[in-house]
Amino acid sequence: MSAALLLPALLLDAALGEPKWLWDKYPHPAVLMGRAVGLADRWLNKGENRRQKGVAAMVILGLCAWTLGALIAVVPDFGLLEIICAAMLLAQKSLVDHVRAVADALRQSLPAGRRAVAMIVGRDTKNLDAPAISRAAIESAAENLSDGVIAPAFWFLILGLPGLMLYKITNTADSMIGHRTPKYEQFGWAAARFDDLLNWVPSRITAALIAISHLNFDPAPILRDAPLHRSPNAGWPEAAMAVVLNTSLSGPRSYDGKMQDFPWVWPEGGRTPTPDTIDAACSALWRAWGLMLLAVAVLASI
Template sequence: MNNLLIALFAYIIDRLFGEFTFIKHPVVFIGDLISWFENKFYKNSVERGTLLVLFVIAVVSFFSISLYLYLNLLPLFFNIFISSFIASMFLAHKMLRDSVASILTAENKKEAISMLVSRDTKNMNESDIYKAAIETYAENLSDGVIAPLFYLLLFNLPGIVIYKAINTMDSMVGYRNKRYEKFGKCAAILDDIANYIPSRITALLIMLLGRKKSIFAFYKDAKKHDSPNAGHPITAMALVLNIQLGGPTSYFGELKDKAYFGKGKQNIEAQDVKQALLLI
């Protein structure tokens, strides 16, 4: 029950206030820890990347579990209040929603979307920009909202903090390129495992909120995605909005022939982005 209350209050705090600018964000500390290890011990090998994962999880686990045990010594009201405040900093729904919504009003939409995605934006038309915004929103609903809440419900503060450490490692070193192909492999695999259940919960929630009768209809197209997880919320969002997401996309100057997700129109409009934002 305590975990449920903390998750509920943490979500409300995030929705109301978003990021707290008066303190250094805890995820920044995790990023600094990852960067420190990489600068000191980098070697493009799976073994060294595995050491990174073990090191970061050990340090983060020590501090988060110690904090959890300390807060349990406090009266229940203060424990729940402080835990909710801390947990809210590991959620990103307001920031995600505001960032995607800002695309609609931005004077330079290409520049605005380039802050949210890794794909090439130079030759994007307006439909491409709106498509990228919706895909980003759907995918990050899992990584930034549902998955953290899922692990908070299961394991209290240590759950959400350790999950964000895994997710941050993947976002920093989990790339298939010359520098991180081997070094980031363990982090990428662990992130895939951590997001396996939350990504499917996210897709189901989207289908339910979109009042789709066949709530598992997303699964067929979702399997076509390179990621074992990202395709599920993206396909669910496409089905609810009656649009097609995915398709050929340019990354770092190279056109990637991605599968299509969902059924419906391919010309994405501002109204589709607004409908996506209204779902949650």
């Protein structure tokens, strides 16, 4: 049943993305989730026992998201509301649009490229050269294919809309409070660890989809480089993307004015990606999405 609902949701998201006319008038569900996380942060992230308070916050947020998903799922409308909600919480078209915007901006000028990539990455961007801008956009494409498309689809398949809602509130919380900073080291611990857990399988599925959709069946480079990444999950889609584009990813970068010497993923690849390489990454996103769509269609037909 979940596959039969996911199939039209994937197609609806791919066709419409995030219509500006709609989300200019009403808050996107992800925005509402962000507000809920922000409220929990303001109320609970203070005083003593912040790790325990962070665990409590995630339990409360997760239960609320699961319950809302379960209530929507029982509405007697032949699954229409579930399809619409799932489509709103998938992000294939919007991801491709945001990544492609970096390539278009970089073709105009270096400052325009920096401004565009700053909208989708968290690293320092003011001094990035053109290859570093391209690399950042490609890395964001790979990681967010997992976080924004494959993982939500996976949890919808496994647990229906409640599972998708639980995943999205967790991923939203991780992006907001799951940081190793003095403010969030303790309070955001539960969000970060739960997000790692929920993304463990989808990130590896994403790597497989990227590789197989490019007829790249040699897992050795991905298995070698993915564990080198600072994230237990992001390294898998990044390693696969690096191999199929023959472009080195990750590597040194600056956060909050401090240069960090991260290892390269697929160091054998080129070190000077261009806007054309970003375009190739966008094509890779659609190829992996198409392979997933085919798999979901097969499941729906069983």
